[in-house]
Amino acid sequence: MSTTLEQRLDAFRRLDEAKLTFARRDWFPGTSGNLSIKLSDDPLHFAVTASGKDKTKLSPEDYLVVDGDSKPVEPTSLKPSAETMIHAVVYRIIPKAQACFHVHTVWNNLISELYFSQRAFSIQGQELIKGLGIWEENARITVPIVENFADIPTLASAIDKVITPEIPGVLIRNHGIYAWGDSDFAAKRHLEAFEFLFEYHARWLQLRQAAVVTP
Ligand SMILES: CSCCC(=O)C(=O)COP(=O)(O)O
Ligand SMILES: [Zn+2]
Numbered sequence: 001m002s003t004t005l006e007q008r009l010d011a012f013r014r015l016d017e018a019k020l021t022f023a024r025r026d027w028f029p030g031t032s033g034n035l036s037i038k039l040s041d042d043p044l045h046f047a048v049t050a051s052g053k054d055k056t057k058l059s060p061e062d063y064l065v066v067d068g069d070s071k072p073v074e075p076t077s078l079k080p081s082a083e084t085m086i087h088a089v090v091y092r093i094i095p096k097a098q099a100c101f102h103v104h105t106v107w108n109n110l111i112s113e114l115y116f117s118q119r120a121f122s123i124q125g126q127e128l129i130k131g132l133g134i135w136e137e138n139a140r141i142t143v144p145i146v147e148n149f150a151d152i153p154t155l156a157s158a159i160d161k162v163i164t165p166e167i168p169g170v171l172i173r174n175h176g177i178y179a180w181g182d183s184d185f186a187a188k189r190h191l192e193a194f195e196f197l198f199e200y201h202a203r204w205l206q207l208r209q210a211a212v213v214t215p
Contacts, residue, residue: 003039003065011037011047012063014184018101019055019062021188027103027195028055032176034081037099037184044068044091050078068092085156090180093163099184101191104176107198112145112171114202119162120144121171123197131193132168133186143194145171169194 015035022028022035033055036048047063049055065073068091070084081087083102090100115121123129124140134141144162149155155172163170168190169179179194181187 002043003045007039008047008065011039014099015047015049015063016058018099018184018188019049020058022101022103022191023056027105029104031055032104034083034087034102035100036081036084036087038091038097039065041091041095044088045073046087046091048084048087049081051081052079083152083155085152086159086178089156089160090163090178093160094165094168094180096165096182097168097180097187098182099187100178100180101187102176102178103191103195105195105198107195107202108171108177109174110202111198112173112175112177114205116145116147116173119146121198121201123201126197126200128193128196128200131189131196133190141167141197143167143169143171145173148173148175 015037018035031052031054034049036046039045045065045067047065050062050064053062061078064076064078064080066080066084067073068088070080070088087100090097111121120142122140122142125138129139129141146158159170168181169177171177177194179187179191181190
């Protein structure tokens with residue numbers, strides 16, 4: 001293993017912190033979601049959540065370390081997240097990414113379905129766009145949306161084709177979002193900014209529909 005025990009335990013502790021923060025927001029319904037923190041680039045090794053766990057709880061069996069092929073780097077009875085390959089794609093395509101967080105929320109699912117026909121969700125002129133590290137005046141962001149292929153290699157390959165360093169996230173139709181950053185702090189900030197923008201936009205559409213506001 002190319003990382004020290006201390007580095008691995010530090011990544012597990014930081015994953016615990018992110019996990020409990022998101023769990024308090026009910027962002028892991030029905031054991032959904034997965035989280036990772038990169039440990040090394042060459043070879044690619046990262047700590048990732050074990051599959052099927054209740055992510056609102058902490059246990060000594062929550063994380064394991066995998067390589068770029070999503071294989072555990074040392075013998076373990078734990079199974080890596082079923083979606084580990086998506087984390088590996090993010091780390092390969094966005095070398096600056098140091099952490100990658102995936103959650104299923106009602107708002108990200110609604111937006112992913114509403115805008116799937118356009119394969120992207122765009123929004124402009126919202127202060128929280130700065131939370132994505134984009135500070136230009138009246139910025140517009142466009143978040144790609146991919147089909148929710150049940151076959152994970154197919155899903156990972158669809159994600160591989162649409163993610164870019166400019167936008168730190170991708171929506172999967174009626175499934176959830178992956179967001180990343182150059183630290184776990186940045187990945188969390190990006191995830192929170194995306195979720196704010198999704199909820200704002202969906203609520204805006206609802207209010208407009210109800211004619212409470214005129215566009
Ligand atoms: C019950 S949610 C279905 C699988 C999923 O989308 C997910 O995020 C959790 O899978 P994991 O293997 O990481 O527990
Ligand atoms: Zn998922």
